[in-house]
Amino acid sequence: MAVSATKKPLLLLSLFFFVVAASAGNFYESFDITWGEGRAKILEDGQLLTCTLDKTSGSGFQSKKEYLYGKIDMKLKLVAGNSAGTVTAYYLSSKGATWDEIDFEFLGNLTGQPYTIHTNVFTGGKGDREMQFHLWFDPTADFHTYTVHWNPINIIFLVDGIPIRVFKNNEKSGVGFPTSQPMKIYSSLWEADDWATQGGRVKIDWSNAPFSASYRSFNDQSACSRTSNATWVACDANKDSWMWTSLNNHQYGQMKWVQDEFMIYNYCTDYKRFPQGLAKECNL
Structure with a gap:
């Protein structure tokens, strides 16, 4: 999607307080373990992070930085x-x-x-x-990249x-889109057997605990971020960069394949849940 030259300076003004991210890969540099009393660990000199869940507690972590726009990758290997x-x-x-x-929720x-991969x-x-x-594919057999x-x-x-x-950003049509609130990255492994598996019909089997998920190869190099509210640095929004990317025809074909073959729920087709009408963006 082309962006006119007149629009670019406006966006740059809205991004002036964010700095281009420079870290990639090292969990010590990029994340803080925030809960779990030792159940989350950073290993292999910062190249691997694991979260575990047992009957007492799950665990989780969050990014040191907060982001306003970015192409952010993480490799995950899920609970086997x-x-x-x-x-x-x-x-x-x-x-x-x-x-x-x-x-993303798995x-x-x-x-x-x-x-089930749940998006919202x-x-x-x-x-x-x-x-x-x-x-x-089997997301527990090896690491896969989620972006x-x-x-x-x-x-x-x-x-x-x-x-x-x-x-899509349909703000012009009255649909909300995240444009101004910086976000941190969070991840956790936790128990949700009241709803997570087959609508809560299948409960967690604690004889299999502890459960474990693993993380590698974090990459936020294509992103605008800051480490504190005192950081006020411009973001590079080059016209050929990730900042202006939308799907090309080949990628739309890939997405159609995924949605035709593997999508199991779409809020834009759930008339029973939304009897007063589907969300506005569903008809745009």
């Missing part, structure tokens, strides 16, 4: 075996009562049954924009570089 009732959450979120949020299942977008404290997919590509044009959710969902 009978993971029913567990959720591995990986998301960006701002703070406050009218927060913005961009979600809902465990019985051994041999597919994981919150703007101004309102979500209800869920899309869910099964994955076309949030968030810019002023759209939010693209990607798995191993394949787009699975796009949430």
